[in-house]
């Protein structure tokens with residue numbers, strides 16, 4: 001397949017549900033933990049590829065609010081992997097002018113993870129080439145729940161009036177307040193569901209599902225997704241004729 005990517009038609013914001021670490025490992029006779037370790041390598045590769053294509057926003061679903069229901073040992077491994085990856089990749093984020101951003105209920109993460117996130121976020125705050133957002137203890141319904149509570153409070157305090165509550169006010173209250181809407185959402189591992197990820201922000205995203213497990217997802221697969229995206233016509237409710245006028 002000719003995977004010629006047009007540089008002028010790239011998505012600005014790519015979000016990825018990185019799924020399939022466990023199944024990848026188990027198919028090969030390894031532990032699920034080994035799969036998560038391999039998954040980190042895919043993260044490194046895809047960040048590099050997105051960077052070299054000048055994609056300004058990359059958002060990765062790393063740990064959902066429902067993932068707290070996994071075995072304690074697996075959660076522990078994932079948290080340690082996170083700390084070690086942040087420590088190891090820190091210099092690279094600086095060198096490549098990447099800003100680290102997180103979304104989700106960060107306060108529920110172990111203190112050590114929170115500290116590392118704070119440190120790296122602070123040190124990369126002024127970086128401008130790419131915003132790398134990691135979703136941790138994230139749930140879209142919980143995010144929306146909080147938005148509603150906060151807006152209701154502001155209405156009650158007379159900080160805003162009900163008539164002024166619109167898309168833009170809602171956007172300003174989301175974790176993603178500084179990010180544009182998602183253009184392309186990729187999910188690996190063959191599952192075709194959203195699993196409580198960015199429900200508001202994907203309203204007009206193009207969805208792309210692949211059977212490839214996350215640890216196997218590399219440059220070729222990423223380019224395939226982008227190529228597929230570029231073949232689509234995003235109409236945002238208009239007719240094809242209006243778009244191509």
Ligand code: IPE
Pocket residue numbers: 018019020021022023024062063064067078189214
């Ligand atoms: C994705 O892989 C990583 C996380 C959810 C943390 P999984 O761990 O969900 O792998 P599968 O879906 O069980 O194969």
Ligand code: IPE
Pocket residue numbers: 017018019020061062063064067191193195
């Ligand atoms: C979604 O994957 C969350 C992440 C990739 C971090 P899950 O593996 O947790 O989702 P379900 O359970 O298959 O829907």
Ligand code: MG
Pocket residue numbers: 019020021
């Ligand atoms: Mg999974």
